[in-house]
Amino acid sequence: MRLADLQSALDAALAGKDRPDLQNLVCSLHRSPNDCIALYRGLLRDARARALRERFPACAAVLGSGHFQHLADLYSEQLAAGATADPFGVLLPDLIDGYCTAHPDLHHLSFLSDLTTLEWNLHLARGARDDPAIDLQAWASLPESEQNRMRAITSYSLSLQHSQWPLSEIRAAVLAQQPWQPALANKGGWLCVHRQLDRLCIERITEEQAMILNGLRQGLNLDQIGDDLRAIREQLPLMIARGWVCRLQHPPDGTPSEDN
Amino acid sequence: MSDYIHWSLAGTGLSLRSCNVDEIMRDRPDVRWFEALVDTHLVDGGEALHSLERIREHYPVTLHGLGFALGSTAPLDTGYLVRIRALADRIDASWISDHICFTSLGNCFSHELLPLPYTEEALEHISSRIRQVQDFLGRRILLENPARYLSYNHSTLSEGEFMAEMARRADCYLLLDVNNTYVTQHNLGADALTTIDQLPPERVREIHLAGFEVCDDCLLGGHNHPIREPVWKLYEEAQKRFTGTPTLIEWERNVPELREVLKEVKRAKKVMRRAQDGHRLQGVRSN
Numbered sequence: 001m002r003l004a005d006l007q008s009a010l011d012a013a014l015a016g017k018d019r020p021d022l023q024n025l026v027c028s029l030h031r032s033p034n035d036c037i038a039l040y041r042g043l044l045r046d047a048r049a050r051a052l053r054e055r056f057p058a059c060a061a062v063l064g065s066g067h068f069q070h071l072a073d074l075y076s077e078q079l080a081a082g083a084t085a086d087p088f089g090v091l092l093p094d095l096i097d098g099y100c101t102a103h104p105d106l107h108h109l110s111f112l113s114d115l116t117t118l119e120w121n122l123h124l125a126r127g128a129r130d131d132p133a134i135d136l137q138a139w140a141s142l143p144e145s146e147q148n149r150m151r152a153i154t155s156y157s158l159s160l161q162h163s164q165w166p167l168s169e170i171r172a173a174v175l176a177q178q179p180w181q182p183a184l185a186n187k188g189g190w191l192c193v194h195r196q197l198d199r200l201c202i203e204r205i206t207e208e209q210a211m212i213l214n215g216l217r218q219g220l221n222l223d224q225i226g227d228d229l230r231a232i233r234e235q236l237p238l239m240i241a242r243g244w245v246c247r248l249q250h251p252p253d254g255t256p257s258e259d260n
Numbered sequence: 261m262s263d264y265i266h267w268s269l270a271g272t273g274l275s276l277r278s279c280n281v282d283e284i285m286r287d288r289p290d291v292r293w294f295e296a297l298v299d300t301h302l303v304d305g306g307e308a309l310h311s312l313e314r315i316r317e318h319y320p321v322t323l324h325g326l327g328f329a330l331g332s333t334a335p336l337d338t339g340y341l342v343r344i345r346a347l348a349d350r351i352d353a354s355w356i357s358d359h360i361c362f363t364s365l366g367n368c369f370s371h372e373l374l375p376l377p378y379t380e381e382a383l384e385h386i387s388s389r390i391r392q393v394q395d396f397l398g399r400r401i402l403l404e405n406p407a408r409y410l411s412y413n414h415s416t417l418s419e420g421e422f423m424a425e426m427a428r429r430a431d432c433y434l435l436l437d438v439n440n441t442y443v444t445q446h447n448l449g450a451d452a453l454t455t456i457d458q459l460p461p462e463r464v465r466e467i468h469l470a471g472f473e474v475c476d477d478c479l480l481g482g483h484n485h486p487i488r489e490p491v492w493k494l495y496e497e498a499q500k501r502f503t504g505t506p507t508l509i510e511w512e513r514n515v516p517e518l519r520e521v522l523k524e525v526k527r528a529k530k531v532m533r534r535a536q537d538g539h540r541l542q543g544v545r546s547n
Contacts, residue, residue, distance in 0.1 A: 037410070
């Protein structure tokens with residue numbers, strides 16, 4: 001059998017398909033060809049579940065090992081069907097909704113999809129590009145009207161998430177191996193996920209802060225974001241101090257504003 | 261930043277695990293170098309990368325890959341190679357290694373290395389890909405024998421013959437994983453000493469030592485147990501043949517306290533020193 005055919009046959013066999021052509025090809029001292037392939041299949045299955053568990057520890061703990069293994073298997077099926085493999089784990093937040101819907105014993109875990117998205121956001125924040133040091137002096141030296149035309153750029157690691165569930169509290173309880181049910185008494189709302197230096201942060205933010213950060217992420221400058229420019233300017237120092245905003249950029253044309 | 265490490269000075273190294281970084285930085289253990297897994301450090305920033313840079317300030321670092329997929333018939337992932345080259349440049353890696361295998365879809369994250377048949381076709385295929393990768397990276401790489409749980413009836417070469425010829429055709433170096441050789445011997449009957457004997461000493465630039473796992477009638481590469489006695493014995497033989505070859509203690513999961521791992525480093529160092537003494541003595545006698 002040619003190398004390419006052998007590899008696709010083995011790939012198919014590892015994905016659970018019957019490949020009788022491997023029967024006369026595969027051998028070992030102690031195991032039948034099927035058992036050899038089953039061994040690799042099992043190792044691959046365990047390894048993928050382990051890799052997903054590392055990225056989604058709270059989701060794995062809430063689901064329990066049986067369900068999480070099934071979810072990991074579902075993930076592998078998606079990969080075998082041609083879904084994107086990179087970055088590994090990206091498909092899980094989308095898979096979890098359907099998985100929970102299909103299993104009546106999981107219907108009470110309505111927050112799980114949002115919790116999985118939170119863990120993915122944390123994973124992305126963990127390896128995101130480092131933010132440069134912000135040049136506040138250059139910004140402060142501009143006239144106020146110019147400052148308002150500046151674009152504030154959010155941290156490379158930042159993501160925003162809205163959920164009706166108190167995700168941060170649920171996650172903290174799960175990872176501390178405490179019951180998560182009492183955490184449901186808290187309220188949901190907007191969360192800002194980011195990394196300040198090397199520390200991962202999940203911070204509850206206000207509607208107004210979320211509106212500003214969403215605007216900044218869309219590339220708007222300060223006077224395009226909202227009507228209350230003063231309120232926005234008041235928020236900016238805090239956003240810089242928290243590491244949510246990490247750069248201030250001149251508008252693309254670089255021309256001074258009319259009132260300057 | 262500490263010096264780039266040269267093969268002949270390498271001594272005994274240790275695989276780097278994030279859980280050990282603070283302790284290493286605090287105690288600065290007597291380890292010649294650290295080997296970092298490529299895939300855990302292919303990030304744009306953050307703790308994993310910064311920890312590696314902290315380690316690199318005090319120790320030489322080598323990179324060990326799982327996702328080059330050099331035996332795969334799918335096209336080489338040039339994006340992956342670009343990122344590896346950038347990482348190697350960033351930390352001034354002393355050398356880069358990967359495995360003689362092919363990988364299943366998305367497998368660089370699950371670390372299961374699928375065995376190649378040892379045929380002329382596979383030999384030519386992998387040698388050509390290694391040459392391409394080396395040209396791209398601008399350096400020779402090391403290729404490691406994986407732990408194997410199956411073989412193919414149509415293989416025409418032994419593992420040692422395959423590795424030796426691959427190293428010659430691709431002009432690459434070899435990484436001999438003694439534990440994997442032992443595991444393969446148990447599972448497939450390929451005599452470990454013969455495999456070791458068949459490797460050209462001038463090409464073997466690193467040795468890996470790790471612990472295997474017993475799974476019913478089969479042994480698994482594992483890297484999650486202390487190094488077992490038969491593997492130590494085989495290592496002694498390997499050091500007699502490839503005296504002074506840099507040796508790495510490899511742990512992947514169930515990583516014990518650093519002081520326990522350092523005991524293995526110390527023992528490997530002793531074996532290496534004994535082989536070096538024996539080598540010198542032999543030289544004196546023959547003079």
